[in-house]
Every structure is written in C-alpha cells, then in structure tokens.
Amino acid sequence: MGKKRKAGDGASVEDSGKKVEEMAVERPKRTLLGWKDKTEVVEEKDDESGQVFRNKEKVLVSCSRRITFRYRHLMTDIVSLLPHCKKESKIESNEIKAQSINELVELRNCSSCLFFECRKLKDLYLWLAKSPNGPSVKFLVNTVHTMEEMKLTGNHLKGSRPILSFSSNFDNDPRWKLMKEIITQIFGIPKDHRKVKPFFDHIYTFSIADEHIWFRNYQVVTQGGIEKTTLVEVGPRFCLNPIRIFAGSFGGPTLYENPLYVSPNQIRALEKEKKTGKYLNKIKAKAKRKVHELANPIEGDEFADMWRED
Template identity: 55%
Template sequence: MVKRRAPGPAEEPDAKQLKTVPETIGTQRNREKVLILSSRGITYRYRHLMLDMLQLLPHSKKDSKLDTKADRGIINEVAEMKGCGNVMFFEARKKKDLYVWLAKTPSGPSVKFHVANVHTMAELKLSGNHLKGSRPVLSFDQAFDEEPHLQLLKEMFTHTFATPKRHQRSKPFSDHVLSFTCVDGRVWLRNYQVTLANTQRKPSAEGMSLVEVGPRCCMDPIKMFAGSFGGPVLYDNPAYVSPNRIRAMLKQKKMARYGSKVQSRSQRRTHVAENPLPQDEFANVFKAAAINAL
C-alpha cells in the first residue's frame, strides 16, 4: 500500500498552485463596456468629438454608422452582439444639430441630450496632455445630489465614463479629471490634466494643479426614458427649446425688421405726395442764363 502524507500546518504551498489562483477571487470584476456609434450625415466637427470620446474611453467599442430612419431598437441588438451594456449614440440632424443618447441596454434607462458649444481637442490646441488609456477621476457638481433627475444623470455618467479597474486597454494610472458641472439646467463637460510641481517629491494636494486638455461641450437634457431609446418618460425638461424653434424665431424677427423698412418707405412716399414742396421761383435762373449765353 502507498502511504499518503497529509500536509502539515507549517507547509508552504507550491508556487505553481499560487499561479493558478486568480487575483480577483472573492471580488466581482466590473466588465462595463460602451458602444459608440453615430448616425449618417454627421458633420466633421461632431465626428471629431466622437473620436475624442473614443480616446477618452478605453473601454469603448466603435461601430458603423446607423441610418436615423431605422428603428433605434436595432442599437440594442448591436450592443448585445458587441458585448456592451452602455451605448453612446451621436445623432445628427440637418447637418446642424447634434443629439447624444446615453442608454443602458437592453432594459434602460436612457437620456437624450442636445449638445451645443462643441470644441474638439484638435480645435482647442490646449497645453494640457495626459496618458492615453488612463483611468479618469470623475468630478460632479454638488447640484447632482439635490434633484432626482440629476441623480439619475450622475449614475448614467458614472456607468459611461468610468473606466473599469484592470481593464485590458486601460493604464493603471489616473492622471486626468472629467468634470461635470450643472449650470442653468445644463451639464458642462470639461477634461483636465493633473500636473505635479517639479519640486514635489511625494504627491500631495497642495502641489497639484489642473490644466485643461479638451474636448469640451454643453449638454442640455431633453427627456429621460425608463427603457432603452424609448418607453415611459421619467423626466421632461420644461425649459428646453428646440433649435428649429430658435431658428424660426430668428427668421420671424428678420421678417418683421424687413416689413418695418417696407412700411416706412411707403409712409414716406405717401407723406411726400400729400405734402409737396412749394415751387422755387429761382430754380431755373442758372439754366436760363446758360441758354442765353449759347
């Protein structure tokens, strides 16, 4: 018979056995991925903004353009095939307006934004710079904790822009800050690099400074839905005015200005016809002298 020796309490485990034990044992690993895609007819500036978002989010995946006339529910199927739980959809209309959707697939919720004041990284040419693929530090304004719809926005931004820890495409550094500030009901997005003083040996809050990198934009929330790209409306922004309505109001203002000019010209002609100037008796004196000289 073969005798088997039981391992003693002071024995050390084998090195090969240690390698087989995963590091993430007992913890749940975050596998959030973001699908980024756009609609057809997107302009060059909005396309560059989308490419900047792809660089800021190493856990994102890009897909081909989507026809806006098709059902947006197809995006949920594309996200499922790509293995993504979050979607950032850039929808361009009339080659002027940009709408951005943030959605959790396939059950929701989802938020629709109107994006304005878009400035890309290549356009700004700021002095800041940070490592590509580094994990960002998300900074939210205090106003995001005051109202329910802003709390939902904070959660959506966290799921979309927070890079999962130990992601294969990310770097184990945090050298930039994504700032979300709520002013006048709109969300202002800024990206800053965290720099340290040259004389500083150990990192501390006193020797740190922020340098803007870009991109930057202003997102105005329009509606929030319980489902993904649709469903019951959770929040409707009462202060939102569509850009089509703003352009129509500007055209009406120009038309009113032109109408006032035409009306003033007609009033002037009527006034001149009703009040003729008296005839000057010396009007033809020089003309008659010239004729006599000939």
C-alpha cells in the same frame, strides 16, 4: 542485473511525495499592481454569494449618417477617452432607430450606448442609454470644442482610469441623480479591463450651471510633491442640455421633460424674423402710404396748369 528493492523503500517514496506536495504552495495571482495574495481574494468575496464583483461594463459608440467633421472629431475624442468602448459604423437615424441600435448593442456584447445624432448638418444630439431595458437620456450638445481646436498643453496617459468629479447640486433633484448614475456607469472605466492601465492621472468634471451639464477633462500634474499638485486642461469641451429622460432604451414612457428646452429650429426661426423685420416694416409703410395717397388725392397746381397751356 539491477538490484532488488528493499521492502521499506516503497513507503519511503510515498512519504517523500507527500512531503513535496505539502511543501508546494499555490502560487499567488499576478496583477498589474503586483502579486496578489490569496487571503485578499477571500476578503473581497461576498459573504452570501461567494463571488467577486467584476465590472464588465462595455459601451458602444456610434453616430448617424451625414454627421459633420467637427462632431465626428468630438466623437473620436470621446472614443480615445473611453478604452472600454467599442466603435460601430454609422447608423441611419429613422423611426426604427431604437430597435436597430439595441440589436447592435446586444451583438457587440455591450451594456450601454453613446449615440451621436446629427440633424440638418447643424444640430448634434447625444443619447446616453442603458440597453436593453433603459433608462435613456437625450441631450442637445452645445459649445463643442475638440482637442485639435484648442491645442491645450495638458496630456495624460491614454488608457488610464479617470476620477469622476460631480458638482454638489447633482444630489438636489432626482433627475440629476439619475443622470449622474448613467454618466458614472458609462464614463467610469472598469478596473480590470484588458485595455486599461492602473493609473489615475486625469479627472472628468461634470458641473451643472444654467440647467446645463458642462464637461471638462483635466490632467493631474504633480511636481515637487503632492502639495504642489495642479490641474491642466486637456479637452475636449462640450455642454449637454437635457431634453428628455425615457424609461426604456431610446424610447418608452417619458420620465422627465425639460420645460426650459427650446429647439434649435425655433431659435433659428426667431432670428430669421428679427433679420427680416426691417424689410417687412418697409413694405408695410409703403402699403400704408399708397392707401393714404388714394384716400387723400392732391389737387392740381396752378403753375403746372400755366406751363401746360403755354
């Protein structure tokens, strides 16, 4: 038979349980950078709302049908540089493009969109849009060089976070400020994304020259200390010529229109006129010569008449 429990044993068990609960401290949260102290979480919270801001930016990347292989390789290079993006199948570029793309962005739970639109198998247009309320910017892409074309020596870690570098003239005009903000939100990779590694080993540079935005990607190489840090280009390269800024997503009221923009169709027409100019001049000269011969007929030759008589 078991022994009877004494009257004071129950209280002692309760006291021991309380002591264990007091001694058990809540385990801190573990992150990729190490153990996170609970006090740090409290400091990061906003005083008014009491919630931590978390960047949940997701970008949908898609293209139009009949896109060329070179522009498709550029799109895949950009997808590899943005681990927080979602790739979508090709979309038919027509008048209802804005409605269909906005629906896709909403279905894929994204807040931004990169859309590559190819026309006439020659011209590439890039849309940077915030969905569903806008704004959006339309660019003409020039001087495209993919990673496979250049074969540069740089090589950074895939999925790492980049440092965004903008030239100082982005702050000189409101239109450049708006483009800078859109580029920052799309190309700035969130810190706590599941596919992102907590390293900064490359830099995205956006510089303005000749009213164009030039993009370069550099790897940060540190050999022998921070003082000997160098930059090695990785790629890709491309140039963005702004066409219009719209208030909505893929349309809406025009906030800005580039007065210096010339469409590629007009450039090709001018080049064609230059090439066919010599031929047209020959035709005009020949027509003038015929008119002159009719106006000034040549009189008969005496020697020719003598030969005919014989």
